Amino acid sequence: MGRHLRQRHGEAYYALGVLFGAGRFRARRRRFGKVDPATPPVTFRVPLVRRPAIVEARLATARPGDHVIDLRSGPRPEAVTRWLGEPLNMRGYGGAVARRFTYKLSHVPTVLAEHFDGIAFVPETTASTPL
Template sequence: MRSAVFGTTAEDPVTQWLRARAMSLDDLTPLRIALNGVRVVGLGEATHGSREFFLIRHRLLEFLVEELGFTTLAVEAGASASRAVDDYVQGGSGDPVDAVDLLLADPDARVALWAHNGHVMKGAHSGGSVPAMGLHLGQRHGEAYYALGVLFGAGRFRARRARFGKVDPARPPVTFRVPLVRRPAIVEARLATAHPGDHVIDLRNGPRPEAVTRWLGEPLHMRGYGAVVRRFTYKLGYMPTVLAEHFDGIAFVPEVTASTPL
């Protein structure tokens, strides 16, 4: 059977490899091996405003805490928002890379870090010239840092709309919708072909065919949206990536819905 997406058989070596390694969220046992020796896991997100990203990271955090003994959750947020979260969690009041290092001063500490894919990746932020937080963490902690990008195929997300290059802070975020784009250079297209449901794939460990090694080393693109989105060109919102260099694992959600503000 031919694939309209990749111009080859639907069961090409890359698709086979991804399908065979896809982990259900109900059974993340294979992650035990992948995360052996890891002290910091960066849990990414492709948007800041999709409900399913919070749900899948909650499930991953549950696994990290209950099964692997992770002790700390660090979140990409402003200071005031962070204090509000801490108040909720603790029942009371009370440089990101340096902050993570401080958390790791306790030899028993293990940190789960929630941030955008562009921050947890081990490269330049969104393909630019600014080194991402994940690059610094990888350089400082080596294999003890694991970057997990979280991607989606299609759906809705909330963000602020830029008009003529400016953002009006008085206007609330709006809902955007994007379709699944089936092009060979889009990572999400390959993931959607390999597995129809929510799943996690470890990219770091285990054998791989030569075709997979080539694919992981190719310049590809993945969707990425921040807090502000351009009004007319947002459907072209991609960030460049070389998966073998930037991520140790990926999680995929086929369809997302817009988050609901608290």
């Protein structure tokens, strides 16, 4: 989706990645490879990540509290520039579907500087509330 929006809107498009340290999220369960749209979403618990190889763990220890990092501009130390340009793992739960038992192990390889214009980090999130 982001690639299509970038092609259409050019520099006016700003890809903001929203990551969180721990908490809960709501998604539909995938069972036996399928999602039943008639089954309502359930709440999943997300434990705090402590492995430094995961992006969310680094963001949680870099600065306490909520923060936003603009990756498009501004001066940064060489070590940060290197870190933003190297392949990293971030959690990848998906937007609406999660596997029942293995969702906690789901990580997506990414290069932050290539995939995002900014990162918003929230230490703890709460699940959405159904209407």
